[in-house]
Amino acid sequence: MTDGARKQGIALSERQRIAWLRLIRSDNVGPVTFRDLINHFGSAETALTMLPELSRRGGAARAIRVASMADAERELEVARRHGAAFVGIGEPDYPPLLRQIYGAPPLLAVMGNRAVAAAPAVGIVGARNASVSGMKFAGLIARGVGRAGYATVSGLARGIDTAAHRASLDTGTIAAMAGGLDCPYPPENADLLREIADGQGLAVSEMPFGWEPRARDFPRRNRLIAGMALGLVVVEAATRSGSLITARNAADFGRLVFAVPGSPLxxxxxGTNGLLKEGATIVTGAEDVLEALRPLAEPDLFVAARTGADEPDDGPPPLAALPPSEDERARVVDALNLVPTDIDDIIRHTGIAAPTVYLVLLELDLAGRLHRHAGGAVSRAPD
Structure with missing residues (x-):
């Protein structure tokens, strides 16, 4: 990967970066909502001014909280003190494969060697209470793919994650975090995080600085791991584990899923034996991974998309220029229930133009009355 290829993309101005940070930190604005707002209003600054009105039209019970300029500047300053920065989805240092997934974070907090994000990567995950042999094998895989030019991606957890990170400190490793970059979990891996960030590694998070990770934050972390990697290796995993959630994410994103067989006892x-039954590729050494990924590791996959700095790509149709009528809004609301529904089905059912349906859904989302699901489906939020 040449530096020239890696450096494609358009950098945000400082003013744009602050506006993006304010928008993503405002109430009810997730990655998909962020994208829809930018697509409709053309810039984060304009979208910020419209949040209260859109939320009111969606039936919000209270005024929406819009992150202030002071809040954003404070977080940027905290990032600088930690040697970190925020990278936008259209910028050169944003992980190129992550950009391709549905609902990719518009901004990532990054700390360490950003060049690692441009390398092809292999995810390695597994049990926190891993066996000695499992941790040893994870290290062998990490060293093997590292020598072949791949970075590793994992979640900084105990067990398999720790073994994978430590084995690839010299060749490049990425730690995806569930909390802020200043809140490693588990706390005993704070030294490992510092080794990663100070060496040939990178730590990434979509959460604010100071955010202590909660159980519901780890699935978002798992999406980052799956999204940044060409393939995912699961070394040890129980039947109900975050590693299997990461494997499902990887399969949904079109990544290769590998599993290490283990004793039925x-x-x-x-979990890993179950993945093999479902069609995952068996792994008994690093060469199994490298051989399967070789046809996919083409340079073009790792060239940053040429998108405008304030225009995330792959969005829905442009939203309606005029507010929906009360009748249109009521018909869209009536078409929703607690079951996830494809937006195309809502458009066909109501007969309302797609831009108007998308705008109604955006209003409902900002009012806290809509849930978004994997693959773009939506449902009504419970009363």
Whole structure:
């Protein structure tokens, strides 16, 4: 990967970066909502001025909180003190494969060697209560793919994640975090995080600085791991584990899923053996991974998309220029229930133009009355 290829993209201005940070930190604005707002209003600054009106039209019970300029500037300053920065989805240092997934974070907090993000990567995940042999094998895989020019991606957790990170400190590793970059979990991996950031590695998070990770934050972390990697290796995993959630994410994103077989008597192998039954590629050494990924590791996959700095790509149709009528809004609301529904089905059912349907959904989302699901489906939020 040449530096010239990696450096494609358009950098945000400082003013744009502050506006993006304010928008993504405002109430009810997630990655998909962020994209829809930018597509409709053309810039984060304009979208910020419209949030209260859109939320009111969606039936919000209270005024929406819009992140202030002071809040954003404070977070940027905290990032600088930690040697970190925020990278936008259209910028050169944003992980190129992550950009391709549905609902990719518009801004990532990054700390460390940003060049690592441009390398092809292999995700390695597994049990926190890993066996000694499982951790040893994870290290062998990490060293093997590292020598072949791949970075590793994992979640900084105990067990398999820790073994994978430590084995690839010299060749490049990416730690995806569930909390802020200043809040590593588990806390005993704070030294490992510093080794990663100070060496040939990178730490990334979509959460604010100071954010202590909660259980519901780890699925977002798992999406980052799956989204940044060409393939995912699961070394040990129980039948109900975050590693299997990461594997499902990887499959949904079109990534290759690998699993290490284990004893049927070990609960830590139930998940990996199950993945093999479902069609995952068996792994008995790093060469298995490298051979399967070789046809995919083409340079063009790792060239940053040429998108405008304030125009995330792959969005829905442009939103309606005029506010929806009360009748149109009521028909869209009536078409929703608690079951996830494809937006195309809502458009066909109501007969309302797609831009108007998207705008109604955006209003409902900002009012806290809509849930978004994987693949773009939506449902009504419970009363």
């Amino acid at each position: 070990d609960p830590r192998s139930e």
